[in-house]
Amino acid sequence: xxxxTILCVDDEANQLVLRKLLLxxxxxxxxxxxxxxxxxxxxxxxxxxxxxxxxxxTGGNGVQLASExxxxxxxxxxxILSAYSELPGETIGIADAWITKGGASQTxxxxxxxxxxxxxxxxxQDARYVR
Amino acid sequence: xxSHQPVNILMVDDQPGKLLSYEAILAPLGERLLxxxxxxxxxxxxxxxxxxxxxxxxxxPEIDGYQLADMIREHPRFQKTAIIFISAVHLTxxxxxxxxxxxxxxxxxxxxxxxxxxxxxxVFAELYRKTLQLEGLNRELEQRVIDRAEELRQSESQFxxxxxxxxxxxWMANPDASxxxxxxxxxxxxxxxxxxxxxxxWPSLVHPDxxxxxxxxxxxxxxxxxxxxxxxxxxxxxxxxxWFLSRALPIHDANGNVVRWFGTNTDITERKQxxxxxxxxxxxxxxxxxxxxxxxxxxxxxxxxxxxxYLLRANSSLNEEARRYARLAQEELGRLAHITKQTLGFYRxxxxxxxxxxxxxxxxxxxxxxxxxxxxxxxxEKHYRTLGTIQGFPLELKxxxxxxxxxxxxxxxxxxxxxIRLRESSQKGxxxxxxxxxxxxxxxxxxxxxAKRIFxxxxxxxxxxxxxxxxxxxxxxxQKYEGTIRFRSVQLGGGNVTCFSVFIPAFATLRSLNATxxxxx
Numbered sequence: 001x002x003x004x005t006i007l008c009v010d011d012e013a014n015q016l017v018l019r020k021l022l023l024x025x026x027x028x029x030x031x032x033x034x035x036x037x038x039x040x041x042x043x044x045x046x047x048x049x050x051x052x053x054x055x056x057x058t059g060g061n062g063v064q065l066a067s068e069x070x071x072x073x074x075x076x077x078x079x080i081l082s083a084y085s086e087l088p089g090e091t092i093g094i095a096d097a098w099i100t101k102g103g104a105s106q107t108x109x110x111x112x113x114x115x116x117x118x119x120x121x122x123x124x125q126d127a128r129y130v131r
Numbered sequence: 132x133x134s135h136q137p138v139n140i141l142m143v144d145d146q147p148g149k150l151l152s153y154e155a156i157l158a159p160l161g162e163r164l165l166x167x168x169x170x171x172x173x174x175x176x177x178x179x180x181x182x183x184x185x186x187x188x189x190x191x192p193e194i195d196g197y198q199l200a201d202m203i204r205e206h207p208r209f210q211k212t213a214i215i216f217i218s219a220v221h222l223t224x225x226x227x228x229x230x231x232x233x234x235x236x237x238x239x240x241x242x243x244x245x246x247x248x249x250x251x252x253x254v255f256a257e258l259y260r261k262t263l264q265l266e267g268l269n270r271e272l273e274q275r276v277i278d279r280a281e282e283l284r285q286s287e288s289q290f291x292x293x294x295x296x297x298x299x300x301x302w303m304a305n306p307d308a309s310x311x312x313x314x315x316x317x318x319x320x321x322x323x324x325x326x327x328x329x330x331x332x333w334p335s336l337v338h339p340d341x342x343x344x345x346x347x348x349x350x351x352x353x354x355x356x357x358x359x360x361x362x363x364x365x366x367x368x369x370x371x372x373x374w375f376l377s378r379a380l381p382i383h384d385a386n387g388n389v390v391r392w393f394g395t396n397t398d399i400t401e402r403k404q405x406x407x408x409x410x411x412x413x414x415x416x417x418x419x420x421x422x423x424x425x426x427x428x429x430x431x432x433x434x435x436x437x438x439x440x441y442l443l444r445a446n447s448s449l450n451e452e453a454r455r456y457a458r459l460a461q462e463e464l465g466r467l468a469h470i471t472k473q474t475l476g477f478y479r480x481x482x483x484x485x486x487x488x489x490x491x492x493x494x495x496x497x498x499x500x501x502x503x504x505x506x507x508x509x510x511x512e513k514h515y516r517t518l519g520t521i522q523g524f525p526l527e528l529k530x531x532x533x534x535x536x537x538x539x540x541x542x543x544x545x546x547x548x549x550x551i552r553l554r555e556s557s558q559k560g561x562x563x564x565x566x567x568x569x570x571x572x573x574x575x576x577x578x579x580x581x582a583k584r585i586f587x588x589x590x591x592x593x594x595x596x597x598x599x600x601x602x603x604x605x606x607x608x609x610q611k612y613e614g615t616i617r618f619r620s621v622q623l624g625g626g627n628v629t630c631f632s633v634f635i636p637a638f639a640t641l642r643s644l645n646a647t648x649x650x651x652x
Contacts, residue, residue: 015431018438025442056427083430084423102430102468105441 004116005029005047009039009065010054010081019052019108026109036065043069048076050116052108055082066094075122077115079108138183138256138263141165143173143199144217145191153186156245162256170194174202182212183259184252189218197229211262213255215239215248300365300375300396302333306389308353317396322368338364338372349379356381356389365396373400429471437464487528489519489566489635490553496532497551500540508546516554519566521637527608528635531616534601535570535631542574542629558615558634565614565636576627577620585618609633 006028010016013034020030031046033039036057043051051069053062066078080095083102097111140162142153150166157164165182167173170193173185185203189196196216203209218226219241227238237251294301294314300321301314309330318324321336334342341363352359359379364372379394443449443457497504497511504511539549549572556567577585584590588603609616614635621628 012431012435015435018435018442021442022438025445081434083427083434100430100472102433102437102471104465104468105438 003027003029004049005031006112007031007033007039007043007046007048007051009033009036009051009057009062011035011057012054015054022105022109023052023112026112028112039065040068043072048073049119050077050079050112052079052081052112055080055084063094070094075119077119079111079115081108135161136260137162138259139163139165139180140252140256141167141173141176141182141185143167143170143185143187143191143196145169145188149188152243153248156243156248157252160249160253160256162252170199170202173199177203177206177209182209184213184215184255186215186217186248186252189216190220213237213259215251215255217241217243297395298397302394304379304392304394306391308349308392320367321365336366338366352379353392359394362399373398374403375399426471430468433464433468433471437461437468440464484522484524486520487523487525489521489528489532489568490515490517492525492529493519493532493536493551493553493568496529496536499533500536503540504549507540507543509540509543510546510548512548512550514550514552514554516552517566519553519555519568521566521612521635523612523635531605531608531633532568532570534605535633538601539570539572539574539629539631542572542576544574547573547626556634558636563613563636565634567632567634569630569632571628571630573626573628576622576629577618579620582618582620586616609635612636 006023008016008019008023008030009032010019011034016032016034020032023030031042031048033042039051039053042048048069051066053065053069055062057065062080062082066080069076069078077096078094079097079099081099081101083100096115099108099111140157140160142150142157142164144150144153145168147168150168154164154166162183165176165180167176170191173187176182177185187196187199191199194202196218200214200216203212203214213236215237217239236255239248239251291314295316297314298316300317302310302317303312304310310328310333313325313328317328321328323336334346337345345361345363348361349359358381360377362374362376365375366372375396376399377394377396379392381389382391382393384390440457440461444454444461446454449457493513493515497513503509536549536551543549549570552567552569554567555564557564581590581592586602586606588600590603606616612635614633616631616633618629618631620630
């Protein structure tokens with residue numbers, strides 16, 4: 001049984017810490033990055049199963065980061081978080097889920113669970129994604 | 132007339148010798164000399180020609196000088212003709228007075244002194260010539276007056292046809308501001324007559340809210356003799372007001388006095404509406420941007436707080452009471468998140484308008500409500516006469532019908548009938564074609580005391596359940612499409628029937644849609 005590893009990226013420290021705690025509380029292994037650049041280096045040095053990326057960050061937005069991550073690992077499930085309720089057209093085909101901040105914490109947890117389960121179905125010979 | 136043009140001098144005498152001698156005496160004057168040997172011959176000549184001076188012998192056979200003078204004077208043409216009597220007998224003053232009474236102007240006694248005769252005739256000839264000249268001038272002046280009047284009449288009629296052909300309403304007023312003429316367009320637009328409008332009746336057509344200000348402004352300009360300009364609504368014959376830009380210019384005479392005012396009213400309703408629509412859509416866009424920023428600033432910390440309370444609730448080191456506090460806080464946060472989404476969740480689901488099928492949206496909303504429809508025992512009737520394709524943003528339109536159908540479902544907790552109609556129709560007033568959707572329920576109804584307020588923000592009858600924003604937001608969205616939303620709630624056969632009708636133009640002004648961020652919950 002392997003614990004899924006989630007990379008959380010946000011440039012706001014409090015939010016990042018609380019999100020990490022939330023996901024750890026749900027049983028995941030969580031790595032964090034507070035910038036575009038550190039997210040990429042963390043991603044290159046660790047095996048990441050899913051990424052939760054803030055849409056609006058200094059130094060490049062979440063969509064750019066998401067497409068960069070997908071370029072490195074095709075099929076990586078990515079959740080983009082945004083405080084805007086606006087859905088930019090460029091996220092289509094890049095993010096696997098789009099969640100507006102401020103809703104119930106369960107929404108994010110449920111979505112992550114769903115995406116990881118789907119990833120397991122896709123690679124059914126590999127049963128790594130179990131928490 | 133040339134001042135040296137010869138005039139006719141008629142000499143009347145029964146003695147040819149005398150006529151010859153007068154001729155010789157008067158020849159140097161250079162006038163035309165006519166001779167008559169009798170009164171009859173003289174009259175014949177007078178009828179044929181104009182004569183400046185008649186020189187006649189008093190004593191002639193048949194008709195004597197006095198009789199001839201009487202006859203000449205009877206004719207209106209000769210009432211002023213100078214007559215000089217030549218008399219061989221000594222004339223008393225009485226004779227002279229008698230002669231003057233007959234209109235003679237002078238007497239010459241025999242023997243005739245040539246210089247005296249010549250001088251007298253010359254004076255009268257000259258007088259006649261001058262009179263003729265004056266008459267000529269007078270006639271010329273009269274003709275000029277006639278010509279000028281005709282020119283004026285023509286230019287006035289040209290002016291009026293010009294004034295009737297311009298697209299503006301036009302009018303003329305006396306210096307005292309009383310209007311004496313309007314062009315045809317004024318009457319066509321206002322449906323009034325000159326009788327009704329004469330003088331200062333026009334303010335009765337100005338919108339009551341502005342009439343005092345308009346009249347005061349006009350009086351200021353007219354007193355000062357300065358051009359006037361103002362913008363205000365004028366009532367048309369259909370009772371509707373349209374906006375006009377009104378101007379008046381003073382027309383001055385040669386001395387600079389105002390002789391009349393010429394005014395126009397230009398219909399600027401459409402321009403004004405376009406300006407207002409632009410301001411409104413800019414304001415909406417600004418509001419959308421501001422709401423987006425505020426939502427962003429609220430949602431960010433909200434997420435962190437939500438997560439914190441979620442973790443607190445799950446924290447086993449806390450006792451039950453502490454976890455209950457965390458749960459309460461979490462519930463309240465849920466409300467906060469909900470209201471933020473409702474009020475500030477302005478979003479644009481696509482950048483450009485797209486064809487949207489209202490029937491698809493309605494089916495989609497009914498599908499979303501299917502569980503509640505089933506639970507409440509509500510029967511659904513759908514009457515779609517069209518696919519209902521319009522240009523718009525799908526998500527915000529879905530929001531409208533989610534609100535309306537959701538309200539209808541909530542109004543029927545004990546079951547009932549939900550009837551949804553979709554058909555093509557045209558907008559009352561504007562005549563624009565579009566789609567009409569009506570949603571009716573047999574629920575609790577809307578009491579008349581609530582009727583005026585249901586589209587107001589934060590008005591809710593659902594107490595804790597509703598935000599009171601659904602209908603307000605729906606109305607905002609429909610207005611953005613330049614559509615209408617209205618409702619009726621009536622008691623029918625012991626129950627209530629409430630029907631909301633929405634009209635959406637098939638092609639809303641794209642600018643108003645694209646420039647505006649849509650309001651959705």
